[in-house]
Amino acid sequence: MNPLVLICSEDAEFYLLFSHILKVDGFASELVGGFEEAVRQSTDREPHAVVLDCRPASTTGPAICAKLKGELQIPAPPVVALIAPGAEEQHLNLVKAGIDESFVRPFAPAKLLTYLRAALEMSRPASHGSGDSKPLICGDLEVRLASHRVRCNGQQIHLGPIEFNLLRHLIENGGKVCSRDELIRAAWPDNIYVDARTVDVHIARLRKALKTVHTAA
Numbered sequence: 270m271n272p273l274v275l276i277c278s279e280d281a282e283f284y285l286l287f288s289h290i291l292k293v294d295g296f297a298s299e300l301v302g303g304f305e306e307a308v309r310q311s312t313d314r315e316p317h318a319v320v321l322d323c324r325p326a327s328t329t330g331p332a333i334c335a336k337l338k339g340e341l342q343i344p345a346p347p348v349v350a351l352i353a354p355g356a357e358e359q360h361l362n363l364v365k366a367g368i369d370e371s372f373v374r375p376f377a378p379a380k381l382l383t384y385l386r387a388a389l390e391m392s393r394p395a396s397h398g399s400g401d402s403k404p405l406i407c408g409d410l411e412v413r414l415a416s417h418r419v420r421c422n423g424q425q426i427h428l429g430p431i432e433f434n435l436l437r438h439l440i441e442n443g444g445k446v447c448s449r450d451e452l453i454r455a456a457w458p459d460n461i462y463v464d465a466r467t468v469d470v471h472i473a474r475l476r477k478a479l480k481t482v483h484t485a486a
Contacts, residue, residue, distance in 0.1 A: 271297040272389055273314060277307045277333060278322030287320070290378045296385065307333045311346065318347045318385055323363070325353045331362040338367030338474070345429060347388045349381065364466065367474055369431065387458035388430060407440045410479075421479065431456050432475045 274296050278284050281300075288298040296317070301307045311319055319337065323330035330350055337345045350363050350371040363371060370384050405412040411420045417433055419426040428436065434456035439447065447455075449468045456471070457463050 271295055272317035272385075274298045274385065275301050275307065275310055275314070275316045275319045276322065277301050277319065277329070279324070280322060283322055287378070287381075290382070291385075294382050294386075304329055304332055304336075308336050311337055316346050317389055318349060320381070321348065321350045323350050323352045323356070323359060325356055325359070327359070328362075331359070331366040331368075334363060334368050335366035339477075345427070347385075347429065349384065351376075351381075364470055367470065369429070390458070405437065405440045407443065410436075410440070412437060412440060426478050428475070428478060431471050432478065435471060435475055 272295075274291055276284050276287060276298055278300065279302065284298075284300045288300070291298045299310070299314070299316075301310050307319070310316070319333070321330040321333060330352075334348045334350070337348060345367075347369040348367070350360075350368050352360055352363070352371055352373055354373050360371060369388075372380060405414065409422050412433075413419075414437065417428075417430070419428055419433065419436065435452060438452065438455035449465050452468055452472075453463045
């Protein structure tokens with residue numbers, strides 16, 4: 270089955286164009302309309318990624334991203350925003366909401382496809398025979414590399430692929446101060462540009478996930 274990408278847009282022509290581009294590259298796509306439908310489909314369909322067509326002055330994109338990343342008890346898919354040039358405030362709201370990646374129009378569709386392919390590879394569990402490999406242990410944390418599962422005090426923590434890679438690197442390098450450049454090399458594919466603010470967002474998201482579990486325990 271082809272990996273599914275949900276496209277949240279009110280522009281039918283935009284959807285037809287990008288659904289064709291995605292189809293040629295081996296992805297399936299589905300159009301979702303407003304806030305409630307986007308959240309419901311993300312929960313029910315478990316898509317590979319969600320693409321937000323963010324129009325100027327629209328608040329829907331940040332709201333959808335915040336809902337998926339912060340409130341739903343599901344493994345959140347990567348969320349990508351396509352924003353208008355000059356929409357600095359909208360971009361800041363998306364970053365605060367936990368957006369995984371954003372592209373400013375006009376942009377080459379190949380950049381979006383490259384990101385989606387990289388995210389798909391990161392979300393695939395490694396093959397290690399029939400069982401999981403020996404887990405990484407750090408205090409109450411148990412990280413299983415083959416199945417990409419994280420547990421704390423017996424409770425499962427849902428992490429996105431970037432957060433999982435960051436946690437793995439930090440545990441494997443316990444006691445060492447890791448620079449942002451080192452974290453980028455450890456958690457992101459080589460062909461993806463990542464700035465310092467993006468690293469800070471994902472680190473904050475990882476801390477929040479871990480803190481939530483410790484607070485509930």
